[in-house]
Amino acid sequence: MPDDLTRHVDAETALAGAPPGHKDELRLWLRLLTCTTLVEAEIRRRLRREFDTTLPRFDLLAQLERAPAGLTLGEVSRRMMVSNGNVTGLAARLEEEGLIERRVSPTDRRAQTLRLTARGRREFARQSRAHEGWIAELMAGLAPAERAALHALLGRAKASVRAGLEGGEA
Amino acid sequence: MPDDLTRHVDAETALAGAPPGHKDELRLWLRLLTCTTLVEAEIRRRLRREFDTTLPRFDLLAQLERAPAGLTLGEVSRRMMVSNGNVTGLAARLEEEGLIERRVSPTDRRAQTLRLTARGRREFARQSRAHEGWIAELMAGLAPAERAALHALLGRAKASVRAGLEGGEA
DNA sequence: CACGAATGCTTGAAACCTAAACTATTTAGC
DNA sequence: GCTAAATAGTTTAGGTTTCAAGCATTCGTG
Numbered sequence: 001m002p003d004d005l006t007r008h009v010d011a012e013t014a015l016a017g018a019p020p021g022h023k024d025e026l027r028l029w030l031r032l033l034t035c036t037t038l039v040e041a042e043i044r045r046r047l048r049r050e051f052d053t054t055l056p057r058f059d060l061l062a063q064l065e066r067a068p069a070g071l072t073l074g075e076v077s078r079r080m081m082v083s084n085g086n087v088t089g090l091a092a093r094l095e096e097e098g099l100i101e102r103r104v105s106p107t108d109r110r111a112q113t114l115r116l117t118a119r120g121r122r123e124f125a126r127q128s129r130a131h132e133g134w135i136a137e138l139m140a141g142l143a144p145a146e147r148a149a150l151h152a153l154l155g156r157a158k159a160s161v162r163a164g165l166e167g168g169e170a
Numbered sequence: 171m172p173d174d175l176t177r178h179v180d181a182e183t184a185l186a187g188a189p190p191g192h193k194d195e196l197r198l199w200l201r202l203l204t205c206t207t208l209v210e211a212e213i214r215r216r217l218r219r220e221f222d223t224t225l226p227r228f229d230l231l232a233q234l235e236r237a238p239a240g241l242t243l244g245e246v247s248r249r250m251m252v253s254n255g256n257v258t259g260l261a262a263r264l265e266e267e268g269l270i271e272r273r274v275s276p277t278d279r280r281a282q283t284l285r286l287t288a289r290g291r292r293e294f295a296r297q298s299r300a301h302e303g304w305i306a307e308l309m310a311g312l313a314p315a316e317r318a319a320l321h322a323l324l325g326r327a328k329a330s331v332r333a334g335l336e337g338g339e340a
Numbered sequence: 341c342a343c344g345a346a347t348g349c350t351t352g353a354a355a356c357c358t359a360a361a362c363t364a365t366t367t368a369g370c
Numbered sequence: 371g372c373t374a375a376a377t378a379g380t381t382t383a384g385g386t387t388t389c390a391a392g393c394a395t396t397c398g399t400g
Contacts, residue, residue, distance in 0.1 A: 022306035028317050029209060029305045031324045036206040037251050038331045039199060048359085056386065074348060081207050086387055088350055093385085110348040110395045135199045136192035141330025146323060147198050153312075153320040154201045160311025161208045214388085224388095226356065244378060256357050258380055263355085280365045280378040346397070356387070367376070 032157075039138055046134055051127050056082075058131065060090055061116065061124040064100060070113040072105070099123060202327075209308055216304055221297050226252075228301065230260055231286065231294040234270060240283040242275070269293060 044055050063071060063079050073091060077084040091114055094100045099120035105111040116124065139147065214225050233241060233249050243261060247254040261284055264270045269290035275281040286294065309317065 022302045024314075024317060024321075025306040025309040026302055028309060028321050028324075031321060031328065032202070032206055032209070034251075035324050035328050035331065036202055038328065038335070039202070041251065042331070042335055044358085054358095054385070072348075073350095077349095081204075081211065082386090083388055084349065085351075085389080089386080105348095108348080108396070112349080132192045132196055136195040138331045138334040139195040139198060139327070141333050142323075142326055144194075146326060147194060149319070150323040150327060151194075151198050151201060153316060153323065154198075154205050156312055156316055157309070157320060158201065158205050158208065161205065161212070161308045163311050164308040165208070165212055218389085224355075242378075252356090253358055254379065255359085255381075259356080275378095278366070278378080282379080342400090344398090346395100348395080349393085351392075352390090354388090356385105358383105358385085360382085362381070363379085365376105365378080368374085370372085370374105 039135075042138065043131065043134060046130070047127070050130060053127065056080075056086075056090055057094060058124075058127055060087070060094060061099065061120060062128070064114055064116045065121070065124055065128070070103075070115040072111045072113055074111070076114060094120070209305075212308065213301065213304060216300070217297070220300060221293075223297065226250075226256075226260055227264060228294075228297055230257070230264060231269065231290060232298065234284055234286045235291070235294050235298070240273075240285040242281045242283055244281070246284060264290070 040055065047053050047055060047058055059080055060076060063076050067075075071079070073087050074084060076091075077087045080087070091100065091102065095102055098117055100114050101117050102112045102114050105113055142150065210225065217223050217225060217228055229250055230246060233246050237245075241249070243257050244254060246261075247257045250257070261270065261272065265272055268287055270284050271287050272282045272284050275283055312320065
């Protein structure tokens, strides 16, 4: 029998006794993490079941779809916020399946440009349509005004986090 | 049935008339994901540098800290929202380092209870103090009222996602 | 032009993570 | 009591992920 991750108990459960003082921020972070994890797990599950693929593969294709001129491995790495070694392996698998192609840059022999193949574009279009619907479905319990407010507050949160990143101050 | 029929758009018309239309939800999700990823990456980085440990290890210790009576592997798996096979390996490493101990349940010979050792408790206390400060630091750019509003909206989002999970309706 | 620094990518080791198959034990129904 | 189903954990195979080290190429500066 497969594992059932849906039947979980929150990470934000206990944590009631609070001596120090930053428990508020911690609770906020745990709730943020819970939301993301819930959505992510569900999307992974559906991607696997419906398209026999994984989230990182989908994400890489999505990056290339948005950049018709192609992206270098380094650019993909930065946009996906993962290590470059990670992208190397991911791209290798996708290339082997004929979903993307790589071409050495004519101006810089170190760099390679990744591009969707026709098949990759077709395949991603199918996945993307479904994906968009899934997200809408999961967010359907929020009123449009709530979604807008949440979006704005997350923008503020993003700015706050960026400001607190190490090296960001320098 | 709605009071004002002229202003009512049912699901069919909405689907028929629009190209896709769920870009809002998608943007919201991507921003949520970005926030979480940013924080998570930074916490991972600091845990590694300051304590030479990883986020999943920290999370497992945190679960046990909150449950002084101990937890079975399955309970940990559900609370951390990861597979049970995952917890097996994680717990094995932590036990080998003497941070946690496992004991077969006296009432159920299948189950094992995990507990922090004295050393594990000491070590986690150090990490936890730092971790709490890091989160507060990253969230420092949000006013208390913003944090409260965000927390509430994320609660709504969590409920929405839960309602949309497969099998959750059954 | 030379050469040290920076950049783009790959590789290797180790950890993480999942889904699925498996073993052992307990529970429920008859 | 017996047996089928459910439950607790482990194992296996394969993808994901990081960090650190390494190679090749380009750039900046003298």
